Amino acid sequence: xxENRTSSSQASLERVxxxxxxxxxxxxxxxxxxxxxxxxxxxxxxRQHLAELQQLLxxxxxxxxxxxxESLPLGQRLLVWDLVRADRDGEILLEVSDAVRETLIAxxxxxxLVAAAEQLDADEIADLVPDLPQxxxxxxxxxLSSEEREQLRAAMSYPEDTVGAVMDFDMIEVRAxxxxxxxxxxxxxxDDMPDHTDQLFVVDRDAHLQGLLPVNRLLVSxxxxxxxxxxVREFRRFTPEQDARDATQAFERYDLISAPVVDEEGxxxxxxxxxxVMDFILExxxxxxxxxxxxxxxEDLFASVWxxxxxxxxxxxxxxxxxxxxxxxxxxxxxSIAQLVALAALMPIIAGIGGxxxxxxxxxxxxxxxxxxxxxxSARQLLVKEISVSLLNGVIWGSVVGLFAFVMYRSxxxxxxxxxxxxxxxxxAAVMGVAIPxxxxxxxxxxxxxxxxxxTAVTDSGGFFIFLGLATLFLV
Amino acid sequence: xxENRTSSSQASLERVxxxxxxxxxxxxxxxxxxxxxxxxxxxxxxRQHLAELQQLLxxxxxxxxxxxxESLPLGQRLLVWDLVRADRDGEILLEVSDAVRETLIAxxxxxxLVAAAEQLDADEIADLVPDLPQxxxxxxxxxLSSEEREQLRAAMSYPEDTVGAVMDFDMIEVRAxxxxxxxxxxxxxxDDMPDHTDQLFVVDRDAHLQGLLPVNRLLVSxxxxxxxxxxVREFRRFTPEQDARDATQAFERYDLISAPVVDEEGxxxxxxxxxxVMDFILExxxxxxxxxxxxxxxEDLFASVWxxxxxxxxxxxxxxxxxxxxxxxxxxxxxSIAQLVALAALMPIIAGIGGxxxxxxxxxxxxxxxxxxxxxxSARQLLVKEISVSLLNGVIWGSVVGLFAFVMYRSxxxxxxxxxxxxxxxxxAAVMGVAIPxxxxxxxxxxxxxxxxxxTAVTDSGGFFIFLGLATLFLV
Numbered sequence: 013x014x015e016n017r018t019s020s021s022q023a024s025l026e027r028v029x030x031x032x033x034x035x036x037x038x039x040x041x042x043x044x045x046x047x048x049x050x051x052x053x054x055x056x057x058x059r060q061h062l063a064e065l066q067q068l069l070x071x072x073x074x075x076x077x078x079x080x081x082e083s084l085p086l087g088q089r090l091l092v093w094d095l096v097r098a099d100r101d102g103e104i105l106l107e108v109s110d111a112v113r114e115t116l117i118a119x120x121x122x123x124x125l126v127a128a129a130e131q132l133d134a135d136e137i138a139d140l141v142p143d144l145p146q147x148x149x150x151x152x153x154x155x156l157s158s159e160e161r162e163q164l165r166a167a168m169s170y171p172e173d174t175v176g177a178v179m180d181f182d183m184i185e186v187r188a189x190x191x192x193x194x195x196x197x198x199x200x201x202x203d204d205m206p207d208h209t210d211q212l213f214v215v216d217r218d219a220h221l222q223g224l225l226p227v228n229r230l231l232v233s234x235x236x237x238x239x240x241x242x243x244v245r246e247f248r249r250f251t252p253e254q255d256a257r258d259a260t261q262a263f264e265r266y267d268l269i270s271a272p273v274v275d276e277e278g279x280x281x282x283x284x285x286x287x288x289v290m291d292f293i294l295e296x297x298x299x300x301x302x303x304x305x306x307x308x309x310x311e312d313l314f315a316s317v318w319x320x321x322x323x324x325x326x327x328x329x330x331x332x333x334x335x336x337x338x339x340x341x342x343x344x345x346x347x348s349i350a351q352l353v354a355l356a357a358l359m360p361i362i363a364g365i366g367g368x369x370x371x372x373x374x375x376x377x378x379x380x381x382x383x384x385x386x387x388x389x390s391a392r393q394l395l396v397k398e399i400s401v402s403l404l405n406g407v408i409w410g411s412v413v414g415l416f417a418f419v420m421y422r423s424x425x426x427x428x429x430x431x432x433x434x435x436x437x438x439x440x441a442a443v444m445g446v447a448i449p450x451x452x453x454x455x456x457x458x459x460x461x462x463x464x465x466x467x468t469a470v471t472d473s474g475g476f477f478i479f480l481g482l483a484t485l486f487l488v
Numbered sequence: 489x490x491e492n493r494t495s496s497s498q499a500s501l502e503r504v505x506x507x508x509x510x511x512x513x514x515x516x517x518x519x520x521x522x523x524x525x526x527x528x529x530x531x532x533x534x535r536q537h538l539a540e541l542q543q544l545l546x547x548x549x550x551x552x553x554x555x556x557x558e559s560l561p562l563g564q565r566l567l568v569w570d571l572v573r574a575d576r577d578g579e580i581l582l583e584v585s586d587a588v589r590e591t592l593i594a595x596x597x598x599x600x601l602v603a604a605a606e607q608l609d610a611d612e613i614a615d616l617v618p619d620l621p622q623x624x625x626x627x628x629x630x631x632l633s634s635e636e637r638e639q640l641r642a643a644m645s646y647p648e649d650t651v652g653a654v655m656d657f658d659m660i661e662v663r664a665x666x667x668x669x670x671x672x673x674x675x676x677x678x679d680d681m682p683d684h685t686d687q688l689f690v691v692d693r694d695a696h697l698q699g700l701l702p703v704n705r706l707l708v709s710x711x712x713x714x715x716x717x718x719x720v721r722e723f724r725r726f727t728p729e730q731d732a733r734d735a736t737q738a739f740e741r742y743d744l745i746s747a748p749v750v751d752e753e754g755x756x757x758x759x760x761x762x763x764x765v766m767d768f769i770l771e772x773x774x775x776x777x778x779x780x781x782x783x784x785x786x787e788d789l790f791a792s793v794w795x796x797x798x799x800x801x802x803x804x805x806x807x808x809x810x811x812x813x814x815x816x817x818x819x820x821x822x823x824s825i826a827q828l829v830a831l832a833a834l835m836p837i838i839a840g841i842g843g844x845x846x847x848x849x850x851x852x853x854x855x856x857x858x859x860x861x862x863x864x865x866s867a868r869q870l871l872v873k874e875i876s877v878s879l880l881n882g883v884i885w886g887s888v889v890g891l892f893a894f895v896m897y898r899s900x901x902x903x904x905x906x907x908x909x910x911x912x913x914x915x916x917a918a919v920m921g922v923a924i925p926x927x928x929x930x931x932x933x934x935x936x937x938x939x940x941x942x943x944t945a946v947t948d949s950g951g952f953f954i955f956l957g958l959a960t961l962f963l964v
Contacts, residue, residue, distance in 0.1 A: 021737075021741075021860070022860045025860070025863065026863065029863045029865070073741065073742060075741035075742065076741070079741075079859070079860075079861075082859070082861060083859075083860075083861040083862075083863060083866070084863075085865075085866070085869060107741075196707065199707050199708055200707070200708045202708065204704075205704045205707075205708075207743055208743070208745065209704060210686060210745075227703055227704065227707065228680075228681045228685060228703065230707070231672065231675050231676070231681075231703065231706070231707070232675055232676045232678065232681075261497075263766070264763075264766055264767065264770060265549065265551035265552070265555075265583075266549060266551065267683055267684070267763045269684065269686075269745060269762070286745070286762050286763075286766070287740075287743045287762075289766075290739070290740055290762070290765075290766055290769070291740065293766070293769060293770065293773075294740060294769070297769075297773045298855075300777070301776070301780075301851065301855070302851060302855075304780055304851075305847050305848055305850065305851025305852075305940075306844055306847055306848045306851070307848055307851055307852070311852060313852070313856050313861055313866070313870065314866075314869070314873070315873075317873060317876040317877050317880060318880075320873065320877045321877055321880050321881060321884075324845070324848045324877070324881070327844060327848070328841060328844055328845060328848075328881065328885060331840060331841060331844045332837070332841060332885065332888065332889070334840075335836060335837040335840040335841060336837065336892060338836055338837075338840075339833050339834060339836060339837050339892075340833075342832055342833040342836070343830075343833045343896070346829045346830070346832070346833060349825070349829050349832045350826065350829045353822045353825050353826040353829075353832075354819075354822070355832075356818055356822070356825045356829075356831075356832035356835075357815045357816070357818040357819045357822060358815060359832075360811060360814055360815060360818070360836065360839075360948070360952075361808070361811040361812065361814075361815050363836075364807060364810075364811040364814075364948075365804060365807060365808060365811060368782055368803060368804055368807045369800070369804060371781050371782055372781055372782045372783055372800045372803070372804075374781065375777065375778060375780075375781025375782070375783055376781075376783070376787060376789070379774075379777070379778075380789050383555070383558070383559075384497070384498045384501070384555075384559075385555075385558060385559040385789055386559075387501065387502065387505045387559060387560075389505075389561075390559070390561070390789070390790075393561060393790070394789065397790070397791075397793060397796065400793040401793050401796045401797055401800070404793060404794075404797050405797060405800070405804065408797075409804060409808065412808065413808070416812060416815075420819070464781075472836070472840075476836075
């Protein structure tokens with residue numbers, strides 16, 4: 013979710029911080045001067061700030077309260093959380109990030125948690141369950157109706173990132189053999205339609221999906237007509253087992269607002285909405301940005317030092333191993349470096365530019381793979397293109413670094429070795445930049461994760477080896 | 489748009505490639521054996537494949553045709569493009585990526601381009617204009633109605649990434665003083681409502697927006713009631729000058745489907761829909777991924793080598809400069825390296841882990857900035873946290889690398905220098921990792937772009953300087 017917050021949300025945040033600070037100021041005074049009279053006055057002022065804060069929170073949308081909770085350090089966060097009306101706990105827990113949700117749940121007792129979960133729909137409860145204590149889950153489960161229990165079971169049975177995990181159950185179902193007029197009368201009896209009801213789902217007795225009835229079509233249809241005559245019979249449907257990314261593509265390309273989810277027998281089991289899909293896109297984007305930056309997981313901005321260290325552990329360890337390998341490659345050529353110490357100063361240039369160029373190739377290939385743009389022929393064609401690009405780059409940038417080496421050390425032979433090493437390392441970067449993501453894909457791994465670390469490891473160690481190797485052959 | 493394509497789109501792509509290949513096979517035979525009889529037979533077979541291909545393309549959604557065009561090398565792409573029915577050119581040009589659109593437009597004559605543009609709405613034409621030749625734009629402009637001309641001018645007057653550039657003009661307007669029944673009758677007379685019409689816009693004579701009338705509310709309202717009684721009076725509105733990212737946040741958080749855009753006098757000037765917003769999110773995400781990978785611009789998968797080299801130029805040049813600086817830092821200490829050559833092998837470890845750790849900090853801070861989570865106090869608090877994390881990491885990873893140095897070179901003093909250098913470089917990475925994005929933000933630059941290059945430059949040169957400097961002081 014890397015977008016600027018709307019200015020109004022940020023204004024609310026500043027107001028909250030302001031009230032909290034005034035509240036804390038009073039509390040500090042209270043601590044210092046415990047005279048009985050003053051005490052009373054200040055206690056009132058202090059409570060007044062909290063009352064004002066509570067009022068402000070009540071006016072805010074759940075998403076805005078979530079944003080404020082995420083932006084506050086733990087102490088202030090819990091103070092604000094206690095001021096939120098208990099019947100809003102559920103919706104706000106849904107909105108906050110996983111890391112912040114943990115801190116809030118840790119602060120609540122079993123009764124509060126059960127009450128919060130009970131305010132939610134089955135598909136929403138399913139999103140919370142992984143973070144809830146076992147006891148709470150059991151209590152919530154027993155409090156549900158048998159239909160909701162079934163839905164909760166269904167929603168939890170699908171792995172993350174499948175359509176089944178993203179869908180909801182808020183659909184209005186109608187029969188094909190009733191008149192449009194009857195449907196309109198039925199809708200008028202409802203207090204409110206579920207969010208994102210742009211269409212009704214036409215099912216038979218056994219819940220088999222027969223068609224869709226867009227609300228807009230309902231408006232313009234003859235009231236006497238039967239639903240079966242005016243419904244849409246051709247439409248896109250999804251299965252719960254399908255990859256949720258398929259659904260995001262379809263929503264984006266075909267401009268859908270909601271779509272039915274059916275099982276293998278054609279029975280309607282749920283509904284996808286554009287907002288489920290948008291949340292999924294933003295979360296996926298967020299975790300891509302985090303992993304590209306070397307963070308394993310979303311991190312609470314105010315997480316403890318120890319927690320942050322653990323979150324960043326894995327990537328640093330992997331990089332340390334690749335750095336050790338590169339170091340040992342250099343170690344092999346210590347004898348050459350001792351004789352021509354300029355090599356030590358020049359070698360990071362070869363490694364660095366190789367890594368940069370390899371990452372450019374990887375970005376292209378990973379993107380093409382994700383978009384499914386690889387046909388039988390294109391892999392070879394792309395490899396040829398990337399190799400040509402790297403040859404041209406090698407000649408251009410190789411000349412530049414060769415010239416740099418010459419200017420610094422007044423040696424044409426050193427410049428030539430520098431240029432050749434650059435050319436060869438860019439070539440290595442191009443070949444591996446195409447090969448690594450394709451191999452990862454073939455062995456069923458996500459090429460977006462980790463291929464950047466791998467190419468950098470290859471161009472580092474490879475670059476040192478090529479440059480120092482050439483230098484040992486021709487210069488020492 | 490880094491998502492897996494739906495399997496059905498990919499199946500279509502494979503079918504297209506298959507037909508193209510059979511077509512090419514026949515063409516090759518034709519070239520080789522120009523006997524008159526065989527010629528005729530093969531010519532028919534050949535035309536049959538193209539006819540089949542044309543039929544397939546006609547059944548596909550414009551977005552799917554766009555995807556196929558993007559996935560084909562230039563020759564095949566233009567062959568397919570010629571087979572597409574002319575009256576679909578406009579919508580397909582809208583769907584393809586900028587880089588591919590260029591190749592298609594270069595292949596069309598003025599008459600075709602004008603015809604294609606004329607099929608589109610004003611806000612869609614505005615998206616194409618930057619890619620169209622001047623003559624075509626003039627012709628299209630004269631062919632528009634005066635209202636459409638006004639809309640086109642409006643849409644083009646707002647900078648990219650503003651609400652005005654993303655909005656469309658497909659809204660249904662009603663008056664507050666008519667009965668719901670009248671509105672229903674009016675809607676029934678329309679052939680079709682615009683996409684994403686989840687609400688009508690209630691305006692007065694001078695186009696001032698007075699309220700919103702959700703379609704769902706229209707369905708459940710008393711037909712005798714006046715629009716003014718049932719309309720929603722509190723709603724989120726946007727201005728055309730506003731940052732489009734504000735709108736994406738609001739759509740995501742408040743689950744909107746459409747929203748009004750009003751000017752400073754409160755007049756309705758356009759409409760935002762969830763799909764405009766979703767396209768904007770996916771494009772922004774795409775360009776973030778490209779720039780993180782060191783590509784300046786979207787690149788056609790089958791772009792010419794020369795074009796690709798130019799697209800990758802800027803980042804390689806910047807990195808070359810930082811690499812030269814790092815090289816000169818090492819140059820200062822050549823004397824020390826000549827005396828203790830192990831330094832050359834160990835120094836990339838310090839620089840590499842520093843860069844990695846700095847990038848982790850930057851990712852956290854850039855994310856918090858984008859989410860607007862910085863309050864007056866949090867900058868100091870975050871700096872303290874990042875410094876603590878780096879100290880703890882410095883002790884842990886410093887010990888590991890110190891031990892590595894000892895095991896390799898049997899020198900406790902070398903190990904100690906290694907450990908201290910690691911600690912100091914991680915500290916530098918933490919301080920600069922917080923400072924760089926905050927400074928960029930203060931000076932009005934986007935901290936998401938370029939801060940990763942800057943931190944790596946600092947931790948490279950800084951790491952070499954710290955390590956070699958300490959070694960010079962204590963070891964040489």
